Structures are given as structure tokens and as C-alpha cells.
Amino acid sequence: MTEALKKSYDVCEEIGRGRFGVVFRCVSLISGESFAVKSIDKRRISAGDSLDSQCLDNEPKILNLVSPHPNIIRLHNLYEDDFHLHMVLDLCPPSKDLYNLIIDDGPFPEAQARHIFTQLVNALVHMHVLGVVHRDIKPENVLFDSRNSVKLTDFGSAGVVAMEPMRGVVGTPYYVAPEILAGREYGEKVDVWSCGVVLYIMLAGFPPFDGETAVEIFEAVLRGNLRLPVRAFQSVSPAVKDLLRKMLCKDVSRRLPAEQVLRHPWITGGS
């Protein structure tokens, strides 16, 4: 553990683990406030894997760019030495993410889905104005703080559109946009697609594009044939079905940008 981190924080129990990082709860020795610290062991990232080392560089840079926003996890401090990178972040209660919420309580009534979704799209609008594309929007990366506010996290796959045209397959099978899989250049609307998938799953309890294997899921995404089966959508309002069609639209030019999603009647007309 980097000495500088230990001088400022008491590092406590492990609260999560991802592909690269181990996340601990930590307490500021100055304020007594609790945070999460995501610690990445750089030695676990192979020198030859440029994509993985890019993820490592990206996350703190992009978090700095998009912070602060009420629905984006905030980077409070960064410590780095030859072997480790430690990001001190807002603390969210352990295991409290949208994935677990859907497993435990889903599918959700529209009002609950709208409450979560609106906060997620608020984060998206803010990022897209700054030219940042998240590229890995999925329920596992939507955390909730102790007041139940959405905190979007995991910016390891994010990029800045203005810097270079975006290409390359990034994302998670159920949520990835068809233009990414088609190998075309793409932009911020890939996040609108992924948010549409998240909204669909919150309402239906299952994903819109499915398959037994990753390849089958990719084929379903590429077909982009959106179905709203009666068994799951019979009591769902026409307004949200309209929004889903406009977000999960294969034609990127017709897919709504994030700020128009926020102005859709399902959002503005909801209590």
C-alpha cells in the first residue's frame, strides 16, 4: 500500500473486487469521513496489453474531467507509485448497485424505473457535453449512495470523442451498441443505446437482445430487432415504449441524443 495513502487514510475492510482493482473502505485521518479506495496493482496489467494499460490511465483522468456531478462517482484523491494506483472515491454501501437491485426487486414499476433512469441520463448529458463517452454503461456500474442517489462508476473504458475518432470493441455483450460491433466509427450515442438496454431490463426483468453465448447476443444486437413482448409490457405505458424505440434504434442518426431523452414526455410528464 502506498505510504502517502496510509498517511492520510486508515484503510479498512475489502468491499469489492473487479478485473483490475480491489476496493476497500477507508477513513480520512483528518475528517473522519469514510470513502472507498480502489487500488490497482499495476503488475497485474500485462505490459503487452495496451488496452488494459489505457484503462488504467483513463479512469482517474476522465473522473477528474467529469467531477463533480451529483450522479457520477467523485474522485477525491489519487495516489500513485511504481506498483500501485489508489483512487479515493465516494463510498457507496457495499453490494448496493442496480444489478443487485434488479435481481432482488425487479422488474420495477415505471415510477421507480423513471427515478433511477433520469439520474443516469443526467450523468450522461453532463459527460456528453464534455465529450466523454462512458462505453460500459450497465447495471453493475450504477451504484447508489446512502441517500439512494445514483452514482455512475467505472470509467476505465471511457474515452473523449474530441481527441480521436472512436473505434474498437469496448463494452459488455448485452449492453453494447450495434455500431460498435459492426466495427464502425462511433460516438456518444453508444451510451444512449446502453441506457436504453438498462431501462428495458428495469421494466421487463430480462434483456432485449439475448442469446446462449456472447456470439449469439452479439448477433441479436446486430439484428437490432426490438421486441416488446406482451407478457412483460402489457401494463407498461405507451410513452416509455416510445422512448425505448427511440433509444434502441439501430440507425444512429435517428437515435435520440441524451439531452433529448431527458426532454421525452415519459420523463417530463412523470411525477
Ligand SMILES: Nc1ncnc2c1ncn2[C@@H]1O[C@H](COP(=O)(O)OP(=O)(O)OP(=O)(O)O)[C@@H](O)[C@H]1O
Ligand atoms: N465507490 C464505491 N463504493 C463502494 N463499492 C464500490 C465502489 N466502487 C466499486 N465498488 C465495488 O467494487 C467492485 C469492483 O469495482 P470496479 O467495478 O470499479 O472495479 P474494476 O476492476 O474496474 O471492475 P471491472 O471488472 O468491472 O472492470 C464493484 O463491483 C463494487 O461492488
